[in-house]
Amino acid sequence: MQQHEITEVLERPYSRELLARDILRMAYVAPDGTPRTIPIAFTWTGSQVVVCTTKNSPKLASLRRNPAVALTIDTEVHPPKILLVRGTVELDVVDGIPEEYLRMNGTYDMSEEQRVAWEAEVRSLYDGMVRVVVTPTWAKLIDFETTLPSAVEELMAQRAARREA
Template identity: 75%
Template sequence: MEQNEIDEILDRPYSRELLARDLTRLAYVAKDGTPRNVPIGFTWNGSEIVMCTATNAPKLRALRHRPEVALTIDTEVHPPKILLIRGRAELDVVDGIPEEYLQMNGSYEMTAEQRVEWEAGVRSLYDGMVRIVVTPTWVKLIDFETTLPTAVEELVRRQAERQNA
């Protein structure tokens, strides 16, 4: 997929709305060869999806071995809005707490006092974290208004061909 196609899809209003959400589902292949799909907080910096995790997270070993990932960001309403993203995970070990981690947890409903307690707890728990950075190499927005899942698009095309025959 060309970068201009990726940029055009990610700039659509529904995509921007989805990229502002709190959670994505990160799919990867575990070391034993079986698939994994885990919810994880993220932030979008305008060109990359950034997720943060503990330095001892099992997914890191798998991502070092096979960095290809797929992400899904979606809504819980009907019709759903779904943003599918593929790319390669780049791992960046950092001392302390990455600013992105604090940002991605900023939209949870917390009082100011709860936020202070939460941040103090995070800072006392983690000596460092790993930033999982994914630059999209393929994207698809499914909004059920202007775009559909590929299989449904094919069925619609076939139906139109039958009706026009």
């Protein structure tokens, strides 16, 4: 997929709505060769997805070994809106707490007092974190209005061909 095609998908209104959500699911290959999918908070920079994790997270060994990931961001309503992204990961070890981590966890409903306590706990627990930066190499939006899963599109084309025959 060409970069301009990826950009076109990611700039669609539904894609922008999905990229403003709190949680995505990230799939990667674990050290034993089996797939893993985890829910994780994220932020969208306008060109990359950033998730943050602890420096001792088990997923880091997997991502160092194989930096390919697949992301899913979707809704819980009918018809669902689904953004699928494939990409490659760069790991950026940072001292302290990345601003993205504070921002991506800032949308939860917390009182000001709870927020202060949460941030103090985070700062006392982590001396640093790893920014997992995903650069999209492929993207597809499925909105069930203008785009469908490819298998459904194929079935619809077959049905239309039968009706024309």
